[in-house]
Every structure is written in C-alpha cells, then in structure tokens.
Amino acid sequence: MIEKGLVPALSLIGLLLLWVVAAALTADATILPTPWSLVGPFLRELQSGELLFHLGHTLLRVIWAFVLAMTVGMALGLVMGRFPKVDRWLDPWLVVFLNLPALVLIVLCYLWIGLNETAAIVAVTLNKVPNVTTMIREGARSFSPDLDAMATVYRMPPVTRLRHVLLPQLAPFVAAAARSGVAVIWKIVLVVEFLGRSSGIGFKIHLYFQLFDVRMVLVYALSFIIVMLVVEWSVLQPWERRVRRWRIA
Amino acid sequence: MVCPATLGTARAPLADRMIKVDVTRKFYGDTQILGRIAFEIKRGETVAVLGPSGVGKSTLLRIIAGIDHTYEGQVTRPEKMAIVFQEPTLLLWRSVLQNLMLIHPGLSDHAARGMLEKVGIGGKADLFPGQLSLGQQRRLALARAFAGDPEFLIMDEPFVSLDPQTAEVMLALTETLIAEVRPATLFVTHARAEAERLRARILELRGTPASLAPRLVL
C-alpha cells in the first residue's frame, strides 16, 4: 500500500520527469527549456522585485473579482432559489450569461468601460457570477422545509435564521462554488491582463510571448500556478474541512 | 379560490381561550383536504387530534402553527409557540447546547444545561446532534420545545416509530414537562392510547375532506 499523501507527490514528480524527457527530446531551449534552466531567471526576477510586483497585482485582481463574484452570486442564487417567481424572470438572463464566451465579455467591458482596472475586474466578475449563482441556487432549492417550519414557529429572527439555519445548509455549495470560482477566476484574470493591462502575470506573459521567450513565459506562469496551489491547500481546503466538521464528528 | 388567511395575534394574556381554530376549507391543488374544523384550546389544556394516516392531521397542524397560510378560515394563536415534529428537526451543524440557545436567545447557559439534564442528555451538551441516538435527538427536540416556556405547544406524532418502551418513557417525560410548564397543547396522533395517556380532550378527524367527527359518547 502506498501512503495517501505519497500518490499526488509521485504523480507530480512523474509530470516533472515527463517535462525533462520532452525537453531532452526537443533539445532546443527556445522551444522547451529544462526545468532547472528556469531557476536562474526565476531568482533574477524575484530579486529585482519584478516578479513580486506583477504577482501582487494579479493576486489583488483575483481577490477583488472573487469577493465580488461570490457576494453577488450568493445573493442572486439565494433569492432565485428561495423565490420561484424571481427565478422564472431571471433564469433566461442566467442562461444568456452562462453561454457568453469569456472573451466576448472581456472585450465588451474594455470597449464600454475603458482600458482600466474597473473594466478588468468587472469583466472577470461577470464571467464568474452566473456560475456561482447557479450553484448557490441549487443549494437554496434544497433547503429543508422542516427546518424552515421549525424556524417559523419558534420565531427565529431573520439574521439568526440566515446564519445558523440557511447558510450552514448552503456551505457545501458555497465551498464548491468557491473552489471552482478561484480556479476559473485566476485564469480569466490572466486573459484580461493579456488583453488590456500593463501589469500582472498576464501582461508579462503577453510581453514575453511577443519576444518568443518561452523560458520567461514559463517562469511567470509557473510562479502564479504555485501561488494558487498554495491558496488552495492552505486556505480553501482547511476552510472546507472546518465547515464539514459536524458531518464526520 | 384560496386566499391567505389573516394571522392571529396574541390576545390579552389572561384570555381563557387563547387558541381559536376556525378553518373552513383547505385545498391542495384541486383536492379539498380539509372541511370545516373549529375548536378552541384553553390555557393548560391538552387537545389531541386523532385520525388515520393521510386524513390531513399534519395539514391542519401546519395551518394552526402558522406555517401554512394558504387556507380559508381564521386561527388565533399566541406569540410564544413551540413545535415538536415527527422527526427531531435539529440544526445538525450546531452543538446540542447551541440547538437550545440559538432558538431561545434569552436562555442562559445554566438554564439550557439544566433543561438538557431534565430530559436526560445532560452530558451531551457539547456534542453535535448527529452523535446522539435517535431517542436522544427526540429528547433534545422536547427540551427545545419546553425551554422557551411556550404558551402553545404543538406536537405532530412525536412518538411514532419509537419502540413501545422508549415511547412510554418519552410520553412520561412529556407528561412531566407539560405539568410543569402548563402550555396549551395540541397533540396530533393516530394512536388513541397516547392521547388517553396524556389525558387529552380527544377530537377525531375523519372523512374527505376531513372534518371533526361528532362525539357520540362521553
């Protein structure tokens, strides 16, 4: 039997080996550099402060878009799940926005709002809100009618009810929306930066793409991937375990 | 046409007849479930609504409790109510103690623990409800009902699907708590023995649409 934590580690090492083999077969550092040839440029960018500067900008955009998309999506999802009449009116909008390509929304936001930070964050948020709304609505539809009746008879105040009766039932759906949310949002943020910002990882990738510098594209991309994995493991997964505590107790 | 009925509000606390039920009709879609049902419950009185499964007992109870507003008629009920469902209906994600204190914000920690003690789950305060047996969960539901010192207690077949011994223990416990708190109690069941055990005034629900059967014998 292989230990539980060992499998993902071995699997990642396998991926790294695949990269090494592919780099060796390519034998052309301008197309696929070896992993260790990235270390030097990485340290240089880190020391110059360039990497951290752009990482910070991207991370800030991810956080803004994430918070906005989760807030708006949860409010909409709750209302639509709880009130079928509202749902009937808003559902067609949801379908339209769900099927709008991310690129279209981004371009339109830049054209209408301008090439600025607001447009960037609005574009990312609009891309994620329909998803969050759909998932939260599913949760709101599955609220226990018995608990609702109980809360009504005992005259629980609305805020207590939201916090201790409704939101805990919604927690698995919020967790799922948050995780898929982060995953999608940071990818869209890179596209937004690629298309119309002069800072951030996406901007740097755009720059090095024009210079055909595969090595620097990989340095910036991998740095951010690592940051997002750390967020996933150190923030999202522990939080999810905490809200699920009562299930396994 | 089904129109939402007006909500009854609390009358003067000394009013003898604190709960007044006068339901004229209740439909689910095109099916009429309830006909005319009228009765009153006095302070400290226990009324049992008896009837076979599916006759409309829970439907009537949801109207009286103020959960269902789509009926024709009028119900007057006090402000401080408590309910015990067939299922425990607990907040599974909050501790046993919090299940009392969140529902009754005025309850002190000490009083809440005392209530748990009284229903025999004193040592379980800090567990999650899912860690209790079904019997213990029902005790918690009882504790929650009585902890708020209700003026009106509503129970929907709370002892169904319990084995006879447990049902008896729960009945005795309920009897003690009712004697202590003295709420007006409405108790719905299909078991006449339970109703008699709680010395309830028995109303029988019969027919489709259901209405109260006249009492033939004393």
Ligand SMILES: Nc1ncnc2c1ncn2[C@@H]1O[C@H](COP(=O)(O)OP(=O)(O)O)[C@@H](O)[C@H]1O
């Ligand atoms: N939400 C509902 N929609 C439609 N019919 C219902 C609904 N709830 C109950 N009924 C029907 O109403 C009748 C009475 O149900 P109920 O009040 O639960 O009976 P009891 O509690 O006496 O067993 C049953 O025939 C049931 O199928």
Ligand SMILES: [Mg+2]
């Ligand atoms: Mg029933």
